[in-house]
Amino acid sequence: MHKTVQDIINMKKEKKKISVITSYDYTLASLCDKAGIDILLVGDSAGMVMLGYENTISVTMDQMCIFTESVNRARKNSLIVSDLPFMSYQVSIEDAINNSGKLIKAGADAVKLEGGAVMAETINEIVNIGIPVMGHIGLQPQTTVLSQGYKVQGKTKDTAMRLIEDAKELEDAGVFSIALEMVSHEVTQIISETVNVPIIGIGSGVKCDGQVLVVQDLLGMYNKIKPKFAKRYMNLAEDIEKSLADYKKDVESSVFPAKEHWFSMKEEELEKLREEIGS
Numbered sequence: 001m002h003k004t005v006q007d008i009i010n011m012k013k014e015k016k017k018i019s020v021i022t023s024y025d026y027t028l029a030s031l032c033d034k035a036g037i038d039i040l041l042v043g044d045s046a047g048m049v050m051l052g053y054e055n056t057i058s059v060t061m062d063q064m065c066i067f068t069e070s071v072n073r074a075r076k077n078s079l080i081v082s083d084l085p086f087m088s089y090q091v092s093i094e095d096a097i098n099n100s101g102k103l104i105k106a107g108a109d110a111v112k113l114e115g116g117a118v119m120a121e122t123i124n125e126i127v128n129i130g131i132p133v134m135g136h137i138g139l140q141p142q143t144t145v146l147s148q149g150y151k152v153q154g155k156t157k158d159t160a161m162r163l164i165e166d167a168k169e170l171e172d173a174g175v176f177s178i179a180l181e182m183v184s185h186e187v188t189q190i191i192s193e194t195v196n197v198p199i200i201g202i203g204s205g206v207k208c209d210g211q212v213l214v215v216q217d218l219l220g221m222y223n224k225i226k227p228k229f230a231k232r233y234m235n236l237a238e239d240i241e242k243s244l245a246d247y248k249k250d251v252e253s254s255v256f257p258a259k260e261h262w263f264s265m266k267e268e269e270l271e272k273l274r275e276e277i278g279s
Contacts, residue, residue, distance in 0.1 A: 020038065020039040038210070040078045042071050043112075047085075082110075097126055113133065135175040136181065183203075185205025200212050202229070221240070
């Protein structure tokens, strides 16, 4: 049986840190799940690292459903949270509910959406029909970057107060957890100690209840953007490029495929074939 939303909530109560990794495909999701990652986040960051978009705004509901289905086929133990993409929930509560339902049908256990107090009513309506929601405040890639770019949030008293108030509003609206992206670590600590739901940090310091990284950043596979907060545990891109170059060289020199990589007929069948051809 895989983890539930309640299991994640209990981890904060038990002071156990929550590990979250983005997952978009069957192969990597299988490895993340096997490693014991608590939450597989099917993030709209898939648009950048999987589809090559410049940002997350272009990602569609259909694409998010496909990514979610792939991850769901892989998981055995982890909880799956899927992002609602840009404009799939902002226009109306009806849209938000319908699109949340699509992600649940695709295999998600919960959905994530961006926005503070302004999204509280929408979140409450989604939760009321039985779909768990993870909130997302601080830097919001779908909208904040349009006006501010990628900037740390909560560096002044006024912006810090807004973040704290947003977190409380989201808790009151019924979220089971909140992602806090690129927020000063001092404000992160205050929010973590102020609200009862788990706070998952994205570049927001160590005082969160859990942390999330994009799996391609962790593995060193995506070099277009290198966030300061993304710790690289290996540089897989170099290893992959070297392996591909070695493969190309082996093909060109006929080193690959070697005898152990091909299949053969029985000698007597080959003789029969030669006789047939010869006749």
